[in-house]
Amino acid sequence: MVAPVSDRGFGPARHAELALLLEVAGTPKPGNVDRRRDLSDLHFEHFLTGAVGSAAGLELAESGASVGEAFEAAVAGMSRQGGGNTQFGCLLLLVPLVRAAADDDRDLTPAGATDVAESTTVADAVGFYRAFEHVDVAVGEVPEDAPDLDVRRGGDAAEALRERGVTLSDVMDLSADRDANAREWTGGFARTFRAAEAILADDGPVTDRVARAFLDLLAEEPDTLVATNHGEAVARDVMARAADISDPDEAEELAEAFVAEGINPGTTADIACAATFVALERGVPL
Amino acid sequence: MVAPVSDRGFGPARHAELALLLEVAGTPKPGNVDRRRDLSDLHFEHFLTGAVGSAAGLELAESGASVGEAFEAAVAGMSRQGGGNTQFGCLLLLVPLVRAAADDDRDLTPAGATDVAESTTVADAVGFYRAFEHVDVAVGEVPEDAPDLDVRRGGDAAEALRERGVTLSDVMDLSADRDANAREWTGGFARTFRAAEAILADDGPVTDRVARAFLDLLAEEPDTLVATNHGEAVARDVMARAADISDPDEAEELAEAFVAEGINPGTTADIACAATFVALERGVPL
Numbered sequence: 001m002v003a004p005v006s007d008r009g010f011g012p013a014r015h016a017e018l019a020l021l022l023e024v025a026g027t028p029k030p031g032n033v034d035r036r037r038d039l040s041d042l043h044f045e046h047f048l049t050g051a052v053g054s055a056a057g058l059e060l061a062e063s064g065a066s067v068g069e070a071f072e073a074a075v076a077g078m079s080r081q082g083g084g085n086t087q088f089g090c091l092l093l094l095v096p097l098v099r100a101a102a103d104d105d106r107d108l109t110p111a112g113a114t115d116v117a118e119s120t121t122v123a124d125a126v127g128f129y130r131a132f133e134h135v136d137v138a139v140g141e142v143p144e145d146a147p148d149l150d151v152r153r154g155g156d157a158a159e160a161l162r163e164r165g166v167t168l169s170d171v172m173d174l175s176a177d178r179d180a181n182a183r184e185w186t187g188g189f190a191r192t193f194r195a196a197e198a199i200l201a202d203d204g205p206v207t208d209r210v211a212r213a214f215l216d217l218l219a220e221e222p223d224t225l226v227a228t229n230h231g232e233a234v235a236r237d238v239m240a241r242a243a244d245i246s247d248p249d250e251a252e253e254l255a256e257a258f259v260a261e262g263i264n265p266g267t268t269a270d271i272a273c274a275a276t277f278v279a280l281e282r283g284v285p286l
Numbered sequence: 287m288v289a290p291v292s293d294r295g296f297g298p299a300r301h302a303e304l305a306l307l308l309e310v311a312g313t314p315k316p317g318n319v320d321r322r323r324d325l326s327d328l329h330f331e332h333f334l335t336g337a338v339g340s341a342a343g344l345e346l347a348e349s350g351a352s353v354g355e356a357f358e359a360a361v362a363g364m365s366r367q368g369g370g371n372t373q374f375g376c377l378l379l380l381v382p383l384v385r386a387a388a389d390d391d392r393d394l395t396p397a398g399a400t401d402v403a404e405s406t407t408v409a410d411a412v413g414f415y416r417a418f419e420h421v422d423v424a425v426g427e428v429p430e431d432a433p434d435l436d437v438r439r440g441g442d443a444a445e446a447l448r449e450r451g452v453t454l455s456d457v458m459d460l461s462a463d464r465d466a467n468a469r470e471w472t473g474g475f476a477r478t479f480r481a482a483e484a485i486l487a488d489d490g491p492v493t494d495r496v497a498r499a500f501l502d503l504l505a506e507e508p509d510t511l512v513a514t515n516h517g518e519a520v521a522r523d524v525m526a527r528a529a530d531i532s533d534p535d536e537a538e539e540l541a542e543a544f545v546a547e548g549i550n551p552g553t554t555a556d557i558a559c560a561a562t563f564v565a566l567e568r569g570v571p572l
Contacts, residue, residue: 010366014338021307021334035321035330044321045493048307049572052300055341080296081572207331286335286367 026210031258046083068127089270110188195275223265312496317544332369354413375556396474481561
């Protein structure tokens with residue numbers, strides 16, 4: 001007999017790639033590209049291409065490469081399509097989670113993911129900065145006290161990072177007040193793991209579970225990408241409108257409204273994607 | 287500087303995986319799962335999972351494994367989801383095309399693909415038969431003159447294949463009268479390459495181009511999966527109804543009608559998928 005190929009399951013990198021695909025397919029996810037909706041210059045196919053493109057970087061993470069190297073590779077691969085930034089934020093969450101799942105001495109738990117985050121180095125921070133050279137990412141104000149650490153400098157910030165001894169974990173600490181993804185890094189990926197449990201406890205197709213988890217996350221905290229692009233008041237209004245939804249028709253209406261208004265709660269989608277990865281690792285049935 | 291990760295493009299295996307995703311996303315593809323439609327027990331997410339699952343087998347094909355081994359591995363990986371047979375036929379076309387694209391001494395042309403097909407061995411035929419053990423595939427009548435070569439026997443047919451010296455190319459020859467995918471193997475993948483050129487010459491999102499190519503293919507020949515499941519007359523009627531479509535609304539109506547009637551022109555989707563792979567290799571923009 002040949003090797004039992006049917007016994008080879010999905011490793012963490014494949015689960016992460018699949019999470020990228022299931023997340024974008026989940027509908028309705030008001031304001032985001034989903035199975036039923038494109039944005040004007042950002043199409044479903046850009047996300048499919050971004051997911052496949054990021055796979056090599058995710059495999060680096062699974063095989064033990066540093067978080068910064070794996071993240072930069074994933075973002076570089078993701079960027080090989082014309083839609084621009086499709087999954088930068090998702091990958092920022094997925095890479096440490098893949099490492100936690102893959103490492104022999106860690107588990108995919110808040111403690112395991114925190115351990116990955118806190119083990120990052122200055123070199124990881126440099127990799128993170130370099131990732132910004134591959135794609136345009138919406139970012140907030142330059143930190144006033146540290147203009148040499150502006151992420152828009154990309155790899156040019158390497159010297160400043162090294163001089164100040166700033167690790168990737170430090171970078172996330174500096175961003176946590178304005179970026180919900182950074183808060184996942186510094187807070188044990190709390191919303192990610194909670195949403196994963198909701199996905200596991202839900203029923204029906206996984207893409208439907210992901211869409212429901214997205215709406216719950218959106219109703220729970222202001223989306224920080226919306227806050228960056230439109231201000232804190234709009235982000236709070238978006239949260240309130242998501243909290244008002246009481247049936248699927250209203251969710252569809254909100255999806256139409258947000259697309260029309262140019263409201264893109266992308267950070268919430270990132271967390272939904274990371275939660276999908278955790279749910280896949282924990283055996284959500286497909 | 288680190289290695290220029292941004293310069294790593296998509297290899298043939300990644301393009302094949304992406305073709306599986308773009309094909310299923312293309313809509314409307316009347317009678318098939320697409321971005322807007324599920325079938326009752328076969329959902330979009332099963333195709334996403336099947337595509338990611340098949341990637342390891344496609345990578346085997348890219349790295350020079352035998353066609354039979356790579357195909358069996360791809361099908362085994364594809365089958366790790368609850369929808370059943372999502373992409374068996376696609377993979378039967380993609381694996382030799384990936385080999386033609388990857389091999390140094392071959393090109394992704396009708397001649398190169400034919401060379402791969404004609405170079406297959408009895409061991410490749412055994413791998414093909416074993417693939418049927420991983421998933422239920424709709425097949426036609428048992429060949430009356432060769433009941434020991436019934437594909438439903440899976441790996442149990444290995445002895446008969448070896449005794450008769452039947453290569454995978456021979457198996458395709460035996461099936462070519464009732465399976466359009468086998469006809470691609472024996473006929474230089476003619477429809478695949480023609481549809482690829484149509485996709486390249488078209489404009490707009492690739493998923494839209496794929497859907498149009500699917501309709502053109504469906505209007506051109508009876509779908510052999512429809513013929514297997516419903517008879518030749520129904521397959522000819524399906525072809526005629528596809529040929530009658532003159533605008534996108536009619537295509538949407540046909541999609542609704544075929545789903546309601548249980549008509550699934552899956553072989554035509556397989557060829558559209560293979561054509562998408564060739565178009566990706568030839569640089570269709572994403």
